[in-house]
Amino acid sequence: MEEYMSSIAEIKKVFASTDLSDYDRLFEEYAGDDREGVKKILESAHRKKKAYDDEKIRMYKMFEYERKYSDNEFICGIDEVGRGPLAGPVVAAAVILPKECDILYLNDSKQISAQKRELLYDEIMEKAVAVGVGMANQDVIDDINILNADYEAMKQAISKLSVRPQLLLNDAVNIPGVDIPQVGIIKGDTLSASIAAASIIAKVTRDRLMVEYDSIYPGYGFARNMGYGTAEHIKALETIGPCAIHRRSFITKFV
Structure with missing residues (x-):
């Protein structure tokens, strides 16, 4: 069984304490982790990051x-x-x-x-x-x-x-x-x-x-x-x- 450096709880804390603008680095870091708990964390984080990116696009338009x-x-x-x-x-x-x-x-x-x-x-x-x-x-x-x-x-x-x-x-x-x-x-x-x-x-x-x-x-x-x-x-x-x-x-x- 593959051993992982970080527990799922620890990974959740890492995402919670990281600015959304830096999520791409975390996506790359945990992309190979196939634990179901980590997959769920990544899915949620991707949704948050997309919402953040969409908001940045909206705000760019707001400064037209x-x-x-x-x-x-x-x-x-x-x-x-x-x-x-x-x-x-x-x-x-x-x-x-x-x-x-x-x-x-x-x-x-x-x-x-x-x-x-x-x-x-x-x-x-x-x-x-x-x-x-x-x-x-x-x-x-x-x-x-x-x-x-x-x-x-x-x-x-x-x-x-x-x-x-x-x-x-x-x-x-x-x-x-x-x-x-x-x-x-x-x-x-x-x-x-x-x-x-x-x-x-x-x-x-x-x-x-x-x-x-x-x-x-x-x-x-x-x-x-x-x-x-x-x-x-x-x-x-x-x-x-x-x-x-x-x-x-x-x-x-x-x-």
């Missing part, structure tokens, strides 16, 4: 616009979240990613789990050249309408960047009153890495804020619904009435 306009040193992606909720602010983020960006899994924040968004938030904040966040609260929304409040939050986010961008990549909109060239990209948070990064920063920032509001204004389920008009939220509006962060112009048919 950044490459197209690469003559600009600082390209800023901008996105917002919170247009639809009945309560809380609209939040915008502006993100400038480095030219050689190695962040994977960037996408429209709605297509990413809350746990993954938190991890990506930390990675973006660590690796980005600059990040700015802007908000427009319920009073501003009621006063100037949600679209103009969106623009105000975006302009505020741009103003908070530590470096001035030469180009803005926006999710579908053109921001008025900004003297920086802009490119509006329909569904930009699924097509541009910079916009996707901004979407994630804005979403995590707003969700964290709504969780805080849930403890200040209990009964509406803000930590679960983030201010959106769920059945629980609407019932609370009808029974408790609105609180300080409700958008009065959004809730007229409920109170």
Whole structure:
């Protein structure tokens, strides 16, 4: 019976502790091991490596616009979240990613789990050249309408960047009153890495804020619904009435 240098448990630990980018070396090393347990480890590892390679291809495509306009040193992606909720602010983020960006899994924040968004938030904040966040609260929304409040939050986010961008990549909109060239990209948070990064920063920032509001204004389920008009939220509006962060112009048919 052939003897092996490493046990199956040890091989499993080797794969678990090795970066996916280095799996090809391990595939070669263990290719001749015909133990069923090792074969299963290799099959699983090949699937993970394929998913990793596919993600790298997807992310290369996500930088298409950044490459197209690469003559600009600082390209800023901008996105917002919170247009639809009945309560809380609209939040915008502006993100400038480095030219050689190695962040994977960037996408429209709605297509990413809350746990993954938190991890990506930390990675973006660590690796980005600059990040700015802007908000427009319920009073501003009621006063100037949600679209103009969106623009105000975006302009505020741009103003908070530590470096001035030469180009803005926006999710579908053109921001008025900004003297920086802009490119509006329909569904930009699924097509541009910079916009996707901004979407994630804005979403995590707003969700964290709504969780805080849930403890200040209990009964509406803000930590679960983030201010959106769920059945629980609407019932609370009808029974408790609105609180300080409700958008009065959004809730007229409920109170």
